[in-house]
Amino acid sequence: MRQYLVKGLALQESSQNPYVILEDSIEGDTITIQIGPSEASSLLLSLTDSITPIPQIHDVIAALIEQQNINVSSLSIHILGSLESYAVLHYKKNFKHYSLKLQPADAIALALRLEVPIYLTPEAIITGTLHNPLNYLDEETEESFLYIGDLQEA
DSSP states (O other): OEEEEEEEEEEETTTOOEEEEEEETTTOOEEEEEOOHHHHHHHHHHHTTOOOSSOOHHHHHHHHHHHTTOEEEEEEEEEOSSTTOEEEEEEEETTEEEEEEEOHHHHHHHHHHHTOOEEEOHHHHHHHHHTOGGGGTTTOTTOOEEEEEOTTTO
16 A cells, blocks of 8 residues: 545536545655545645634544544545545554545545545555546646645645
């Protein structure tokens, strides 16, 4: 498995589909995952350290995890680019190890809030690379993306 960092968010202009961009922590390769508008909003709030008057669902879940002294160790994303896409949140409570299967976008939003590393399996890297819309930008000149990136460095 390889560790990835959240590089930023993108919005496909023609379809208005939001994407989260993950970057390989060593080689700098990127994988783009289509997400829903609510996940995009949640990720943007987390990346910009914004606080809302009423907490988002990912904030609530992260707070519950922390209040219950659950030790989340990592997130692993297993398949991307299809209806079978999934991620697994790995955690420990009272010395017993658990895992929870989640949608990748929700899992990434939680991983950011809990400050845990994000790993992609070789299968996720392959399927994510094959379905990466940013790979085709040079070929399709009509296609454009609004990119919001490097938010964690700001």
